[in-house]
Amino acid sequence: MPKVSVIIPVYNGAATIGRALASAFAQTFTDYEVVVVNDGSTDATSSVLAGYGDRIRVVTQANRGLPAARNSGIRASSGEYVAFIDDDDEWLPQMLERCAAVLDEDAECGLVYAGALKVDLAGRPMPDQGSENDDIDSPTMEQMLARPWVVVPSRVMVRRTILDRCEGFDERCVVACEDVFFLLRARECGYFRRVPEILVRKSTRPLYPKALKREQAGELLVRLVRERYGASAAGFIRGYRQARMRVMKHTARILMEEGRPRDARRCLARVIAYQPASPKAYRRYLRTFLPVRAIRATSNSEDSEA
Structure with a gap:
């Protein structure tokens, strides 16, 4: 059984999924599996994924949205820890190593998250890199309910036991916000810790629509x-x-x-x-x-x- 399961949901991501997969394969930590959930793509995503052979496990389903895709990946995986990356994001090579080390060292910690650099679709850093959560290493439940606390899934590694207890992502949140609600429910089950280094390149798409x-x-x-x-x-x-x-x-x-x-x-x-x-x-x-x-x-x- 692998130590870490990497879950990548993708919908019509033929042009971007290769970048996310390359960053997963470039990790310094090697005890992991990669599960890609093809969430009803209608472009060439299936063909692109087929080219990776047995390096990845592919779950194919009708389009049901991000939370359902991530949950399908969780069910199809077996790692003690689970890390998520969206198809248009990238990890730096030490992402899995640094996050897994925190969970290994602190048995009470349920979830760890890393720093991220926001980039546009061409990979250029965005001008605004601020985050309202930078001053909080381990938020209490009270802090998370006092103001919105947002960490995108590509920055997160979580214990499978926590995912089981909070029942993964709420599939009613089909369009958006599933990550915010997930973090609240995960915090009920265990505390969080932060890896201060920037280990994720997070793609930012145009605001409209x-x-x-x-x-x-x-x-x-x-x-x-x-x-x-x-x-x-x-x-x-x-x-x-x-x-x-x-x-x-x-x-x-x-x-x-x-x-x-x-x-x-x-x-x-x-x-x-x-x-x-x-x-x-x-x-x-x-x-x-x-x-x-x-x-x-x-x-x-x-x-x-x-």
Whole structure:
């Protein structure tokens, strides 16, 4: 039985899956297996995966979304520890070695996560590398419910016993937010530790339309968190909605700069939903109906309201 199971969910990732697999095969830690879950891909993903032969185990299923794909990979794997990597991300060579060492040394630790460098689709570092979690090495449950605490799965290695106890990823979160809810439930079962080194290159895709699609998933997350944790999650819910509002504002600003007022309007409608009593929210929305030339002429005024 391998020490670590590497789970890679992929949907239409023929162009990117090779990069993730190459980073897995380049690990200094060698006691692992690789399970790739082809989640109903309609591109050449199947052919690409077939080229790896017995170096990987492939699970093929109808498209059911990321949480179901990860859960299928968990069930098909056998390692004591489980590490996740998305098909468009990359690990640095010591990712598995450093994370497994923490779990080996600390039997009470349920999950370990590494630092990440955010890159665009061309592999260039993004200008904003900040994280609101940088000041927390081992969050308490109270801290995780006081404000949103986000660590993407590509940064995570977790004990299988923890996955069994928290029942993996919630498959109701089909579109997004499954990772946030998973971390909360995993923290109920054991504490976390952080490896401070940057060991992951996390790909960042354009915000639109991804950010807008996440809105419905975000409201589902709020409902699930409220049902599970009640009043103790008030800070989390408030902070999560504030963060979503900021994303919608930022996305709308980018779309306006690109001359796409109709798309910006959709994002600003969500800002109004978050801030129904804000005059600025309505002014931003109404500006999207102006001619493009007039929008550009008032862009400085818009920036001062952000």
